[in-house]
Amino acid sequence: MVKKSRVLNNINLSISKNDIFGLVGITGSGKSTILRLMNGFIEPDCGSIKLMGKKLDYKTKYDLVKHTSMIFQNFNLLNNLNVIDNVILPTKLRKGIKKENIKKAKELLSFVGLTNFENANIRTLSGGQKQRVAIARSLITNPKIIFCDEPTSALDEKMSYDVLKLLKDINDEFETTIVLVSHDISVIKALCNRVAIIEDGSIADVITLKTNNLTPVSYKEALLHDE
Ligand SMILES: Nc1ncnc2c1ncn2[C@@H]1O[C@H](COP(=O)(O)OP(=O)(O)OP(=O)(O)O)[C@@H](O)[C@H]1O
Numbered sequence: 001m002v003k004k005s006r007v008l009n010n011i012n013l014s015i016s017k018n019d020i021f022g023l024v025g026i027t028g029s030g031k032s033t034i035l036r037l038m039n040g041f042i043e044p045d046c047g048s049i050k051l052m053g054k055k056l057d058y059k060t061k062y063d064l065v066k067h068t069s070m071i072f073q074n075f076n077l078l079n080n081l082n083v084i085d086n087v088i089l090p091t092k093l094r095k096g097i098k099k100e101n102i103k104k105a106k107e108l109l110s111f112v113g114l115t116n117f118e119n120a121n122i123r124t125l126s127g128g129q130k131q132r133v134a135i136a137r138s139l140i141t142n143p144k145i146i147f148c149d150e151p152t153s154a155l156d157e158k159m160s161y162d163v164l165k166l167l168k169d170i171n172d173e174f175e176t177t178i179v180l181v182s183h184d185i186s187v188i189k190a191l192c193n194r195v196a197i198i199e200d201g202s203i204a205d206v207i208t209l210k211t212n213n214l215t216p217v218s219y220k221e222a223l224l225h226d227e
């Protein structure tokens with residue numbers, strides 16, 4: 001018999017429209033599980049989740065979930081499709097979503113700083129470029145919420161900065177709510193206005209952060225100064 005273990009306890013969390021909300025905590029604390037509950041990937045054993053003010057019903061969840069996108073640590077791009085076909089893919093797979101055209105995909109590629117990359121082979125891109133393709137793909141369905149699970153953990157500081165700056169620009173420009181899981185406090189501090197600290201499957205604290213300015217990475221500065 002498989003022993004059922006409880007992963008999360010007493011999670012009571014409210015995220016406002018246009019927040020960049022962080023979930024921070026050590027490995028195994030339950031961050032990804034909370035995110036996967038919020039985006040409808042998994043169903044809670046008890047309790048309920050509301051998305052955009054409506055209860056997430058697991059039989060009809062698609063009606064709500066189609067207004068969300070997901071960004072992963074390992075990008076989750078299809079290597080057998082070129083850049084633009086990866087960007088357009090969600091519009092082909094998702095029902096009830098406007099079939100976006102190549103023009104919109106090109107605009108998004110320009111927005112993420114990848115003009116002229118549309119026919120590139122995914123394997124030829126750097127990690128940062130791959131994540132920017134994934135971000136363009138996440139935007140093609142005009143999501144109201146973007147869920148990000150460790151979006152910069154596979155990237156070096158410079159590439160992390162580019163990706164975080166892009167997420168901030170998306171939040172500013174499209175008023176997209178962003179929920180960001182990270183174990184990296186500097187990532188959370190750079191981006192989030194509120195953050196829940198997850199410990200052992202529970203919320204230890206929810207903290208409001210002051211707005212931080214994202215500063216481009218300079219290796220020389222970082223090496224020569226403590227802060
Ligand atoms: N499907 C599952 N079945 C059983 N246990 C699970 C399942 N998914 C996650 N867990 C357990 O739940 C706990 C929380 O996992 P979760 O992946 O949410 O942690 P995390 O905070 O995202 O960690 P990391 O920083 O390593 O990604 C872990 O102990 C994990 O082993």
Ligand SMILES: [Mg+2]
Pocket residue numbers: 031032033149
């Ligand atoms: Mg995780």
